[in-house]
Amino acid sequence: MYQKESLEESLKYFFGYDSFRPGQRKIIEEALANRDLLIIMPTGGGKSLCFQLPALLKPGLGVVVSPLISLMQDQVDTLRDNGIGATFLNSSLKTEEVRSRELEIIEGKIKLLYVAPERLLAAKFLPFLDLIAEKVGISAFAIDEAHCVSEWGHDFRPEYRQLKQLRQRYPKIPMLGLTATATSRVREDIIQQLGLKNPGVHLASYNRPNLYYEVQDKDSRTYNQLLKNIRAQKGSGIVYCLSRRQVEETASQLQEDGIAALPYHAGMNDEERKNNQTRFIRDDVQIIVATVAFGMGINKLDVRWVIHYDLPKNLESYYQESGRAGRDGETSNCILFFSPADQKKIEFLIAQKTNPQERRIAYQQLRQVIEYAEGTECRRTIQFSYFGERFPGNCNNCDNCRNPKPVEDWTIEAQKFLSCVARCGERFGMMHIIEVLRASKKKRILDYKHHLLSTYGIGLDKTADEWKMLARSLLHRGLLDETNDGYRVLKLNESSWEILHKQRTVKIAVSRKVTDDLISDYNPKAAEAEMLFESLRILRKQLADAHSVAPYVIFSDSSLKSMAQVRPKSLEDFAKISGVTNHKLKQYGTQFVIEIRRFCQENNSENSPGLPSTYMATLELHKQGLSVEEIAKERSLTTRTIIKHLSELIEVEQPVDLDSLVIPVRQEIIMQAMEKVGDKSLKTIREHLGENYSYEEIQLVRAKWQRESF
Numbered sequence: 001m002y003q004k005e006s007l008e009e010s011l012k013y014f015f016g017y018d019s020f021r022p023g024q025r026k027i028i029e030e031a032l033a034n035r036d037l038l039i040i041m042p043t044g045g046g047k048s049l050c051f052q053l054p055a056l057l058k059p060g061l062g063v064v065v066s067p068l069i070s071l072m073q074d075q076v077d078t079l080r081d082n083g084i085g086a087t088f089l090n091s092s093l094k095t096e097e098v099r100s101r102e103l104e105i106i107e108g109k110i111k112l113l114y115v116a117p118e119r120l121l122a123a124k125f126l127p128f129l130d131l132i133a134e135k136v137g138i139s140a141f142a143i144d145e146a147h148c149v150s151e152w153g154h155d156f157r158p159e160y161r162q163l164k165q166l167r168q169r170y171p172k173i174p175m176l177g178l179t180a181t182a183t184s185r186v187r188e189d190i191i192q193q194l195g196l197k198n199p200g201v202h203l204a205s206y207n208r209p210n211l212y213y214e215v216q217d218k219d220s221r222t223y224n225q226l227l228k229n230i231r232a233q234k235g236s237g238i239v240y241c242l243s244r245r246q247v248e249e250t251a252s253q254l255q256e257d258g259i260a261a262l263p264y265h266a267g268m269n270d271e272e273r274k275n276n277q278t279r280f281i282r283d284d285v286q287i288i289v290a291t292v293a294f295g296m297g298i299n300k301l302d303v304r305w306v307i308h309y310d311l312p313k314n315l316e317s318y319y320q321e322s323g324r325a326g327r328d329g330e331t332s333n334c335i336l337f338f339s340p341a342d343q344k345k346i347e348f349l350i351a352q353k354t355n356p357q358e359r360r361i362a363y364q365q366l367r368q369v370i371e372y373a374e375g376t377e378c379r380r381t382i383q384f385s386y387f388g389e390r391f392p393g394n395c396n397n398c399d400n401c402r403n404p405k406p407v408e409d410w411t412i413e414a415q416k417f418l419s420c421v422a423r424c425g426e427r428f429g430m431m432h433i434i435e436v437l438r439a440s441k442k443k444r445i446l447d448y449k450h451h452l453l454s455t456y457g458i459g460l461d462k463t464a465d466e467w468k469m470l471a472r473s474l475l476h477r478g479l480l481d482e483t484n485d486g487y488r489v490l491k492l493n494e495s496s497w498e499i500l501h502k503q504r505t506v507k508i509a510v511s512r513k514v515t516d517d518l519i520s521d522y523n524p525k526a527a528e529a530e531m532l533f534e535s536l537r538i539l540r541k542q543l544a545d546a547h548s549v550a551p552y553v554i555f556s557d558s559s560l561k562s563m564a565q566v567r568p569k570s571l572e573d574f575a576k577i578s579g580v581t582n583h584k585l586k587q588y589g590t591q592f593v594i595e596i597r598r599f600c601q602e603n604n605s606e607n608s609p610g611l612p613s614t615y616m617a618t619l620e621l622h623k624q625g626l627s628v629e630e631i632a633k634e635r636s637l638t639t640r641t642i643i644k645h646l647s648e649l650i651e652v653e654q655p656v657d658l659d660s661l662v663i664p665v666r667q668e669i670i671m672q673a674m675e676k677v678g679d680k681s682l683k684t685i686r687e688h689l690g691e692n693y694s695y696e697e698i699q700l701v702r703a704k705w706q707r708e709s710f
């Protein structure tokens with residue numbers, strides 16, 4: 001019944017998109033051919049569509065197994081907002097509600113059912129499943145987060161093991177496993193545990209091109225650095241910290257600085273946590289400061305940036321945590337703050353572990369994270385190698401690719417620095433050494449008579465920042481030590497002496513400051529587009545609050561963005577925006593078009609005039625009570641033009657008094673005629689009505705009809 005001519009048409013019809021993402025089409029074709037499938041696609045790659053669209057096109061009910069209640073709720077909200085029959089069954093529902101949903105299913109009103117694994121396999125539920133299979137048919141089982149079946153995955157759930165029963169009970173119903181990350185070991189496990197038969201395996205790259213990766217050296221004034229970064233970002237973001245204390249502190253510091261941020265960590269009570277999470281998802285606040293506990297089950301697609309204030313545990317965690325940004329495919333930033341002091345802190349924590357095996361693994365994982373942070377190669381190359389994917393580099397969307405750090409031989413500089421440490425008696429910290437090298441006249445230097453040292457002033461050729469960078473690099477690589485007693489006194493070690501004795505060279509990647517030019521992909525015309533984007537966001541937020549859903553359920557950021565760029569000023573043009581389905585057009589189209597027109601008019605933008613001032617002039621005279629002919633005369637325009645103005649004004653709900661133009665009974669009859677013939681040309685409608693009705697009348701009433709039927 002849903003069959004459309006081509007898959008692209010169905011895609012636009014149900015989801016409002018114009019083209020498939022890489023991989024989707026082939027997967028969907030195979031799903032329609034009832035093949036078992038294993039789909040590995042990074043977060044935000046568009047996995048859901050791979051089972052949703054086939055479910056809509058095939059007869060029967062698609063059953064989706066999903067482990068997290070909040071995710072189910074969200075997906076179902078999004079589908080329903082597109083006018084698609086979807087529902088979920090889980091423990092959060094009252095018995096009556098469950099009954100009525102079950103009834104809907106049996107009546108064939110539902111195309112997609114989301115259900116938790118433990119419920120699906122409960123003794124009580126299985127007979128119901130049999131009933132569905134018999135009455136309406138089951139088109140497929142889609143197992144989301146399929147890595148949960150494997151003990152080798154990062155989130156093993158014993159109840160997933162039971163899913164094998166599905167295959168035994170319904171051997172003919174195709175089964176799909178979907179996950180975002182799976183090593184080859186986990187992949188084999190999924191196939192085996194779910195009993196997939198000769199599955200089509202679709203393995204997309206781990207790469208998510210919309211994410212920008214950057215590592216910043218932590219300044220000594222880290223909080224200021226964070227603040228500066230946050231101010232440079234747009235949209236929702238997450239700041240990850242290591243400890244609860246740090247979460248609390250940072251959130252309240254940000255609040256003091258006038259930035260609406262909320263904390264989230266395991267030490268807070270459930271209600272508070274849930275509340276903060278909801279406020280974040282609903283865009284009441286833009287920033288959440290959290291321990292890594294946050295984000296596991298949340299389905300917020302439009303997180304624009306993730307900053308790691310502290311180091312992640314390992315590279316897989318980093319991929320997942322930073323990957324909570326940009327699930328809608330829009331440009332997003334992932335920034336990691338790194339300081340050698342953090343490394344020490346984590347090493348200290350690891351040293352507390354009693355199990356030597358665990359300790360060894362933890363050290364190794366830390367080393368990989370450090371290699372990532374200090375690496376001068378493409379960040380993607382380093383990250384994906386962790387999953388066994390070879391990435392060729394040159395991604396042009398990480399700090400290292402955008403600002404390649406030239407590796408330079410700084411042996412002489414290192415010798416200067418280290419010998420200055422030695423001359424100062426290994427009793428001072430980094431800043432003091434740098435001041436001596438750069439011939440500072442501070443009282444402190446003179447008091448210690450350090451202006452008399454042979455190393456005084458030998459470092460004027462480098463800036464203080466450059467010396468800092470060198471010192472840090474020496475510390476990172478263990479070529480110099482620092483005491484851990486709070487004074488951070490520099491001490492030479494064996495390697496330092498090798499350098500001083502010319503037995504070792506020092507090459508460092510000379511970093512440039514990248515903090516200030518955080519990506520802004522927008523081209524010049526963009527400032528205005530961005531303003532419009534912001535006002536559309538506000539409108540979206542109002543609508544979302546009115547419907548009690550998250551804003552991205554209404555429209556994704558990318559849809560808003562293209563609205564802001566294309567600026568559709570009629571419903572017809574609005575319908576062409578990616579993400580606008582017929583259903584959404586009816587629900588929200590008018591409000592968005594009005595907002596876009598209002599904006600264009602206020603900003604007088606030349607190439608997209610919104611409701612041009614000429615329309616407004618007509619409206620003004622109409623409001624004063626002038627007839628069409630009088631307005632035409634007054635404005636030296638034809639009556640046809642005035643009718644056109646008024647019709648378009650009606651279409652976008654401007655205050656045109658239609659009753660004064662066409663008497664209500666005639667409106668009625670014209671309306672009825674249009675209901676009959678559909679929205680055809682004026683000519684068709686007139687032929688139906690007869691000569692008694694003028695084109696002008698029909699045009700005006702048609703405008704009203706169009707407004708109401710959208």
Ligand code: ADP
Nearest residue numbers: 017019020021043044045046047048049327328
């Ligand atoms: P995943 O489950 O793989 O993390 P989702 O299925 O949630 O990803 O999809 C991420 C976002 O991409 C959603 O907003 C979804 O609507 C959107 N999306 C999916 N397929 C397409 C497509 N072909 N064109 C445009 N947007 C798409």
Ligand code: ZN
Nearest residue numbers: 378395398401
């Ligand atoms: Zn790169």
